[in-house]
Amino acid sequence: MAQRIALFNHKGDVSKTTTTFNLGWMLASKGKKVILVDADPQCNLTGIVLGYTGITEFEQFYEKETNLRDGIAPAFESRPKLIEAVECIPVTGQKNLFLLPGHIRLSEYEVTLGIAQELSGSIQTLQNLPGSIAYLLEKTAEEFDADYVLIDMNPGLSSINQNLLMTSHFFIVPTNPDYFSVMAIESLATVLPKWHTWAEKARTLPILQTAAYPFPEITPKLLGVIIQNYPPRGGAPTVGFQRWIDEINTTVSSKLVSELRKIGMMLPDQVYRAENMGAASCLATIPDFNTLIAKSQDHQTPVFALTPEQIGQAGGVEEITLKSRDSFQQIFSELADKIIGLTTHASSD
Numbered sequence: 292m293a294q295r296i297a298l299f300n301h302k303g304d305v306s307k308t309t310t311t312f313n314l315g316w317m318l319a320s321k322g323k324k325v326i327l328v329d330a331d332p333q334c335n336l337t338g339i340v341l342g343y344t345g346i347t348e349f350e351q352f353y354e355k356e357t358n359l360r361d362g363i364a365p366a367f368e369s370r371p372k373l374i375e376a377v378e379c380i381p382v383t384g385q386k387n388l389f390l391l392p393g394h395i396r397l398s399e400y401e402v403t404l405g406i407a408q409e410l411s412g413s414i415q416t417l418q419n420l421p422g423s424i425a426y427l428l429e430k431t432a433e434e435f436d437a438d439y440v441l442i443d444m445n446p447g448l449s450s451i452n453q454n455l456l457m458t459s460h461f462f463i464v465p466t467n468p469d470y471f472s473v474m475a476i477e478s479l480a481t482v483l484p485k486w487h488t489w490a491e492k493a494r495t496l497p498i499l500q501t502a503a504y505p506f507p508e509i510t511p512k513l514l515g516v517i518i519q520n521y522p523p524r525g526g527a528p529t530v531g532f533q534r535w536i537d538e539i540n541t542t543v544s545s546k547l548v549s550e551l552r553k554i555g556m557m558l559p560d561q562v563y564r565a566e567n568m569g570a571a572s573c574l575a576t577i578p579d580f581n582t583l584i585a586k587s588q589d590h591q592t593p594v595f596a597l598t599p600e601q602i603g604q605a606g607g608v609e610e611i612t613l614k615s616r617d618s619f620q621q622i623f624s625e626l627a628d629k630i631i632g633l634t635t636h637a638s639s640d
Contacts, residue, residue: 324435401450
């Protein structure tokens with residue numbers, strides 16, 4: 292069975308989409324079959340993978356290709372057919388990687404899902420909604436024989452985000468080394484236990500267990516936190532950014548991990564130790580991509596897989612850029628290895 296991993300932080304601008312794309316590609320390069328799910332109505336992941344920049348390109352795409360919104364429409368629009376696997380888009384340049392595209396109108400289902408998740412215990416007509424997204428992702432993963440489903444979520448505490456996170460097997464929290472990420476982690480330490488309480492109740496409701504799309508019996512586990520987007524100096528964060536990295540690690544270990552452990556949303560300590568992770572559950576620290584990010588988007592290629600021709604530089608500048616590219620290759624390789632190790636240990640426990 293494919294492992295669903297949500298990348299979530301209700302703070303924006305923490306590079307969730309970039310991380311999803313680069314991590315997914317690296318996992319695929321290691322022989323894992325991966326589906327990237329664009330669950331953000333802004334559709335940035337879809338744009339990166341397909342190279343789309345304008346609304347006209349998206350409109351033409353939607354005329355002939357299915358997407359996440361189309362996939363769950365049978366449940367949300369009471370169509371007389373079951374949800375079926377979505378025909379994902381192969382990602383150019385990586386045979387093991389596929390995209391389940393997003394749609395800007397996915398947000399139209401927010402209100403209906405929110406009502407269903409609050410009142411589904413008493414309203415028969417809404418019983419199929421809370422389990423529908425997980426059902427679609429599971430069926431699509433089965434169709435493609437996927438090992439991992441990476442879900443790029445939008446920033447916010449919406450009903451769709453609540454549903455996606457609480458029906459995933461694991462989740463990752465991307466952050467930036469700044470004050471607002473510290474605040475976001477403190478907030479998650481309060482929000483996630485509330486979401487857990489809701490999911491626990493949903494799993495016990497007979498009406499949701501007898502639905503066409505039963506609510507899954509899953510308790511998501513934190514794989515870890517990623518801290519990224521800092522300017523390095525001499526290969527390390529500057530003193531100012533290191534301060535916030537330390538502050539994030541302290542807040543994660545003292546507040547977020549502490550609260551998640553109480554409700555069973557952490558893996559056993561020995562699983563993290565096996566991957567050389569400390570109390571802060573930090574998966575990786577990733578410096579700013581600088582000019583590589585623009586080249587990555589131009590060529591629909593992760594930063595670590597860019598060729599010298601795609602980078603388009605020469606002399607000493609090219610040498611520095613290629614060194615930076617290779618550094619990111621090592622960072623994402625180690626990150627992917629940790630993800631594989633954590634999820635493998637969790638599955639065997």
